Amino acid sequence: MAEASRTSEAHRDAVFARWVIFSPARSRRPTDLKSHGPANPSPGPDDGAPKPSCPFCLGRESECAPEIFRVPAPDESPSWRIRVIENLFPALRREAAPPAPEDEEPVGAGECAVRGFGFHDVVIETPHHEVRLWDLEAEGVRDVLLAYARRVQQLAEHPAVKYVQVFKNQGASAGASMAHSHSQMLGTPFVPPSVTSRLNCMKEVFERSGKCSLCAVVSKDILVSETHNFSAFVPFAASYPFEIWIVPRQHSSYFHETDQDKVLDLAGLLKSMLQKLCKQLNDSPFNYMIHSAPFGLSSSCLPYTHWFLQIVPQLSVIGGFEIGSGCHINPVFPEDAAKILREIDGS
Amino acid sequence: MAEASRTSEAHRDAVFARWVIFSPARSRRPTDLKSHGPANPSPGPDDGAPKPSCPFCLGRESECAPEIFRVPAPDESPSWRIRVIENLFPALRREAAPPAPEDEEPVGAGECAVRGFGFHDVVIETPHHEVRLWDLEAEGVRDVLLAYARRVQQLAEHPAVKYVQVFKNQGASAGASMAHSHSQMLGTPFVPPSVTSRLNCMKEVFERSGKCSLCAVVSKDILVSETHNFSAFVPFAASYPFEIWIVPRQHSSYFHETDQDKVLDLAGLLKSMLQKLCKQLNDSPFNYMIHSAPFGLSSSCLPYTHWFLQIVPQLSVIGGFEIGSGCHINPVFPEDAAKILREIDGS
Ligand SMILES: Nc1ncnc2c1ncn2[C@@H]1O[C@H](COP(=O)(O)OP(=O)(O)O[C@H]2O[C@H](CO)[C@@H](O)[C@H](O)[C@H]2O)[C@@H](O)[C@H]1O
Ligand SMILES: Nc1ncnc2c1ncn2[C@@H]1O[C@H](COP(=O)(O)OP(=O)(O)O[C@H]2O[C@H](CO)[C@@H](O)[C@H](O)[C@H]2O)[C@@H](O)[C@H]1O
Numbered sequence: 001m002a003e004a005s006r007t008s009e010a011h012r013d014a015v016f017a018r019w020v021i022f023s024p025a026r027s028r029r030p031t032d033l034k035s036h037g038p039a040n041p042s043p044g045p046d047d048g049a050p051k052p053s054c055p056f057c058l059g060r061e062s063e064c065a066p067e068i069f070r071v072p073a074p075d076e077s078p079s080w081r082i083r084v085i086e087n088l089f090p091a092l093r094r095e096a097a098p099p100a101p102e103d104e105e106p107v108g109a110g111e112c113a114v115r116g117f118g119f120h121d122v123v124i125e126t127p128h129h130e131v132r133l134w135d136l137e138a139e140g141v142r143d144v145l146l147a148y149a150r151r152v153q154q155l156a157e158h159p160a161v162k163y164v165q166v167f168k169n170q171g172a173s174a175g176a177s178m179a180h181s182h183s184q185m186l187g188t189p190f191v192p193p194s195v196t197s198r199l200n201c202m203k204e205v206f207e208r209s210g211k212c213s214l215c216a217v218v219s220k221d222i223l224v225s226e227t228h229n230f231s232a233f234v235p236f237a238a239s240y241p242f243e244i245w246i247v248p249r250q251h252s253s254y255f256h257e258t259d260q261d262k263v264l265d266l267a268g269l270l271k272s273m274l275q276k277l278c279k280q281l282n283d284s285p286f287n288y289m290i291h292s293a294p295f296g297l298s299s300s301c302l303p304y305t306h307w308f309l310q311i312v313p314q315l316s317v318i319g320g321f322e323i324g325s326g327c328h329i330n331p332v333f334p335e336d337a338a339k340i341l342r343e344i345d346g347s
Numbered sequence: 348m349a350e351a352s353r354t355s356e357a358h359r360d361a362v363f364a365r366w367v368i369f370s371p372a373r374s375r376r377p378t379d380l381k382s383h384g385p386a387n388p389s390p391g392p393d394d395g396a397p398k399p400s401c402p403f404c405l406g407r408e409s410e411c412a413p414e415i416f417r418v419p420a421p422d423e424s425p426s427w428r429i430r431v432i433e434n435l436f437p438a439l440r441r442e443a444a445p446p447a448p449e450d451e452e453p454v455g456a457g458e459c460a461v462r463g464f465g466f467h468d469v470v471i472e473t474p475h476h477e478v479r480l481w482d483l484e485a486e487g488v489r490d491v492l493l494a495y496a497r498r499v500q501q502l503a504e505h506p507a508v509k510y511v512q513v514f515k516n517q518g519a520s521a522g523a524s525m526a527h528s529h530s531q532m533l534g535t536p537f538v539p540p541s542v543t544s545r546l547n548c549m550k551e552v553f554e555r556s557g558k559c560s561l562c563a564v565v566s567k568d569i570l571v572s573e574t575h576n577f578s579a580f581v582p583f584a585a586s587y588p589f590e591i592w593i594v595p596r597q598h599s600s601y602f603h604e605t606d607q608d609k610v611l612d613l614a615g616l617l618k619s620m621l622q623k624l625c626k627q628l629n630d631s632p633f634n635y636m637i638h639s640a641p642f643g644l645s646s647s648c649l650p651y652t653h654w655f656l657q658i659v660p661q662l663s664v665i666g667g668f669e670i671g672s673g674c675h676i677n678p679v680f681p682e683d684a685a686k687i688l689r690e691i692d693g694s
Binding site for chain 2: 007008009010011012013014016017018019021022023025026028029030031032033051053054088089090091092093096106107108109110111112113114115116118163165167168169171172173174175176177178179180184186188189190192193194195196197201204205207208209213236237287288289290291310312316317318319320321322323324325326327329
């Protein structure tokens with residue numbers, strides 16, 4: 001990791017209003033505890049054979065929960081490239097009765113409980129056990145993103161679904177339980193807490209400045225890469241070392257409404273960022289999340305909601321300070337991370 | 348883990364306004380990734396000798412950053428029972444110039460950066476490498492809590508310190524880098540994000556109901572134990588399986604203002620809860636955090652700020668859903684966790 005000459009600074013961003021402490025000195029602290037931090041990198045390409053025990057592999061479709069849709073292969077074999085299926089162990093259940101509109105009480109009413117209605121789906125990104133998302137061609141990554149968008153669109157039509165969180169866990173210390181490349185989405189009957197605070201913060205900025213927090217031109221020193229439609233940069237208040245945000249350059253509230261041709265552009269940039277992270281961080285586990293607007297937002301909110309994709313490498317375990325305060329400690333300044341990432345080959 | 352007959356539910360609490368999804372079925376999902384979840388338990392009692400490489404051990408004081416104060420041993424040897432020292436690798440630095448009052452801009456002004464001024468201290472809870480906090484007598488735990496309170500009081504007197512986060516990391520997968528029993532505190536020049544959202548939520552509840560969210564009587568089914576002055580319970584919207592909150596039964600905004608005799612009561616309850624968790628969860632890593640009020644709060648805020656101590660066992664790794672949405676998925680309903688914890692011997 002680059003050693004910055006700056007000492008500590010605290011930054012607060014204009015999207016979540018979260019404070020982050022940047023402290024390069026922290027990376028020098030010693031440890032006498034084994035396996036401090038994730039020791040296990042993401043599984044890389046292996047022997048290439050389908051794993052006899054993996055239900056996400058080609059030919060084992062019958063061991064999965066029901067399929068929602070698939071992206072067929074151009075020829076007949078393998079018979080699919082992407083499958084969107086139900087999660088066999090769903091956190092929220094589509095069979096549960098959806099909450100009535102009056103079930104969600106305002107925060108001021110105190111505690112609130114609703115039935116566990118919702119949708120929990122898995123996107124199998126490839127039929128092959130050993131292929132990672134960024135091993136696919138840009139067109140293959142595009143098709144995964146289009147599968148997300150198509151499924152989000154379906155869920156958006158359900159009146160009781162308020163939000164869909166699209167996310168990917170890659171590697172055990174990023175939470176993944178399955179090695180086969182996949183992502184997930186959860187359609188929730190409530191607006192999740194981070195979405196509420198993001199909207200509140202972006203609203204406050206908009207009301208004061210008349211500007212959307214994410215429409216501003218990205219300063220050169222934190223920029224990693226730019227395409228015609230998207231910017232990839234290390235955010236000013238990155239919570240994680242080498243965190244990257246990919247943001248549409250034109251204002252846009254909903255991920256799933258992105259034009260098909262722009263999705264190819266996004267796919268190329270995402271693939272390149274994942275390749276850079278993989279090279280720089282030695283195959284480190286990571287998560288990515290798509291932050292979009294909740295459904296049914298009034299049109300007055302659209303000017304300050306701007307979707308983006310956040311990639312967070314998992315290089316260390318967070319502790320009580322972060323859990324208690326919501327403030328992360330990051331040993332790498334955004335400019336230093338961006339400089340390193342700019343200089344790595346992303347193809 | 349207890350298998351509940353209930354399927355999923357989502358709960359939102361009246362303190363942080365955070366949604367949590369309870370889903371017992373999730374605990375049955377398979378994994379083909381090694382070391383999914385923390386595999387390494389907290390180090391237990393070992394040979395009892397000081398570790399030659401541990402700067403927190405008795406006799407190695409010169410390898411530590413400067414001492415702030417110590418709690419002396421009653422006799423002459425060992426010469427101290429508790430030491431509060433500076434962190435040698437501080438996230439925030441006491442030598443940095445404190446930010447001027449006008450430096451912290453309101454959220455609506457967008458991004459904000461301040462110098463890394465602040466205090467980062469370590470509390471060494473025992474001179475002996477192998478002793479864990481809950482191995483101490485209740486009086487020993489009390490003295491650790493009193494050391495926290497004394498140091499928080501000192502930091503509260505600094506005009507530029509807005510909040511002090513007291514926390515403990517126990518075990519590598521709870522983030523600990525040092526095995527020797529210790530806790531930490533960080534005095535920050537800003538009010539951290541979770542503190543702001545906690546205050547906003549408790550204010551909203553208070554304005555609507557006239558009640559403090561934490562003054563309510565705890566329902567029997569989530570109660571784990573109660574003393575004259577404190578209740579220990581599994582919160583209605585526990586983010587982590589077997590999470591416990593210890594809350595003063597009488598309204599009180601600041602942890603560091605707790606009476607000495609009440610601190611002994613708290614110490615006994617804390618020791619008992621840590622013993623229960625250690626037995627039930629097989630020495631699992633955990634964090635605890637003290638949630639108190641920020642300094643210099645106007646008196647109109649005091650009726651709805653109520654301090655508490657939160658203990659969170661670290662049984663699994665969180666994933667992209669939690670990072671993205673701020674909503675946790677917990678496989679154990681609060682009532683089921685509380686029942687199990689009630690039935691375990693906590694001494
Ligand atoms: N045969 C089958 N058919 C259909 N689906 C199947 C299946 N076998 C397994 N699955 C599902 O596949 C999913 C694989 O997901 P991941 O590997 O991304 O992480 P997981 O959801 O287990 O937990 C991580 O992500 C969640 C959400 O962020 C965190 O709560 C958690 O702590 C973290 O470990 C699991 O949810 C599992 O239920
Ligand atoms: N000789 C010496 N004198 C004085 N101090 C010394 C010292 N040697 C080491 N230290 C300090 O002792 C502390 C030990 O703390 P912990 O084991 O609780 O976790 P740590 O702070 O490393 O990181 C965990 O907690 C923080 C805060 O939650 C997270 O940011 C992080 O990711 C997680 O791993 C370290 O902060 C270290 O700087």
